[in-house]
Amino acid sequence: MSSNNLLPSPKTVAILGCPFSGGQPKPGVDKGPIHLVQAGLINQVEELGWHVVFDGHHQFEGVPPPSNGIQGNGTSDVVVDTALDASIARLRSPLLVAQVCKSVASAVQAHAEMGRLPVTLGGDHSLAMGTISGTLRAYDQACVIWIDAHADINTIYSTDTGNIHGMPLSFLLKLNPPAPSPDSVLAKFDWVSHLPAERLVYIGLRDVDKGEKEILKKHSIKAFSMHDVDRYGIGKVVEMALDHVNPQRDRPIHLSFDVDALDPSVAPSTGTPVRGGLTFREGHYICEAIHETGLLVALDLMEVNPALADAESVRQTVTVGCSLVRSALGETLL
Ligand SMILES: NC(=[NH2+])NCCC[C@H](N)C(=O)O
Numbered sequence: 134m135s136s137n138n139l140l141p142s143p144k145t146v147a148i149l150g151c152p153f154s155g156g157q158p159k160p161g162v163d164k165g166p167i168h169l170v171q172a173g174l175i176n177q178v179e180e181l182g183w184h185v186v187f188d189g190h191h192q193f194e195g196v197p198p199p200s201n202g203i204q205g206n207g208t209s210d211v212v213v214d215t216a217l218d219a220s221i222a223r224l225r226s227p228l229l230v231a232q233v234c235k236s237v238a239s240a241v242q243a244h245a246e247m248g249r250l251p252v253t254l255g256g257d258h259s260l261a262m263g264t265i266s267g268t269l270r271a272y273d274q275a276c277v278i279w280i281d282a283h284a285d286i287n288t289i290y291s292t293d294t295g296n297i298h299g300m301p302l303s304f305l306l307k308l309n310p311p312a313p314s315p316d317s318v319l320a321k322f323d324w325v326s327h328l329p330a331e332r333l334v335y336i337g338l339r340d341v342d343k344g345e346k347e348i349l350k351k352h353s354i355k356a357f358s359m360h361d362v363d364r365y366g367i368g369k370v371v372e373m374a375l376d377h378v379n380p381q382r383d384r385p386i387h388l389s390f391d392v393d394a395l396d397p398s399v400a401p402s403t404g405t406p407v408r409g410g411l412t413f414r415e416g417h418y419i420c421e422a423i424h425e426t427g428l429l430v431a432l433d434l435m436e437v438n439p440a441l442a443d444a445e446s447v448r449q450t451v452t453v454g455c456s457l458v459r460s461a462l463g464e465t466l467l
């Protein structure tokens with residue numbers, strides 16, 4: 134399956150719960166997967182005609198669970214190069230994130246190689262380092278469509294927050310400096326697969342850090358912001374996005390959906406909400422249109438945080454999360 138001129142068309146979905154919050158400081162995002170499953174997601178996907186393998190809520194064997202919000206940066210037992218020290222020391226829990234994402238990559242790869250379509254429920258968006266690496270190991274020509282308010286492409290130098298959920302794409306695009314030694318913190322990310330910049334496209338951006346804007350420009354990374362959605366409409370934007378990453382419509386597609394791409398009035402329970410987001414229909418349209426390509430091979434639904442709102446807002450966010458997944462897996466309006 135790794136020489137991928139054969140077009141995949143999985144009939145089985147593997148649902149992976151990834152209760153992980155170590156890529157950002159707010160507790161609760163690790164409860165996203167259990168809420169989505171308890172809302173009936175597995176049944177809903179089966180009703181669309183898929184065979185569903187539920188891979189459980191991963192416990193990340195051997196990984197110390199993140200303590201409630203208060204974590205060291207996890208670098209104390211590792212030798213770091215002095216020139217990079219200052220940058221790496223600002224990262225939050227890099228060893229934990231690297232280890233968890235590595236195990237997620239193996240799980241996603243294994244499902245994909247069995248011909249299944251992995252649906253990963255987050256958890257924070259640092260997990261996409263793992264899911265996309267897993268997809269690229271199984272389908273080396275895969276492209277990525279990243280739906281988000283944020284660009285999540287800060288490097289170890291540009292990050293203001295040190296939160297690795299704002300950085301996964303810098304590791305996937307190999308924008309960080311090479312590890313100075315096998316013992317360095319950066320070496321713990323060496324397993325991450327390489328995604329060429331021209332095989333990434335964004336939709337929904339509206340809160341992009343200054344350093345990230347420079348990175349997008351420098352590497353000519355294609356991004357459709359909310360301004361573009363306003364100007365062209367979502368139908369045209371999805372078509373242009375596909376034309377960029379998938380001009381011949383022959384590449385397997387990994388769709389990574391951060392629920393904060395939706396407007397906070399639609400998906401309030403998330404850690405970094407930004408006003409001016411996608412409407413309910415725009416979010417679903419993206420999923421429906423990608424399903425229609427017949428090229429979807431992996432899906433992430435990330436950043437649902439049931440701890441961050443009142444019960445009704447949580448219910449609303451979890452419900453919309455389930456319906457985005459259904460749309461990506463073929464639910465239609467008629
Ligand atoms: N996956 C997310 N919600 N990311 C938010 C990232 C916010 C900000 N750009 C940062 O680097 O911290």
Ligand SMILES: [Mn+2]
Pocket residue numbers: 281282283391393394405436
């Ligand atoms: Mn986001």
Ligand SMILES: [Mn+2]
Pocket residue numbers: 258281283285298391436
């Ligand atoms: Mn994100």
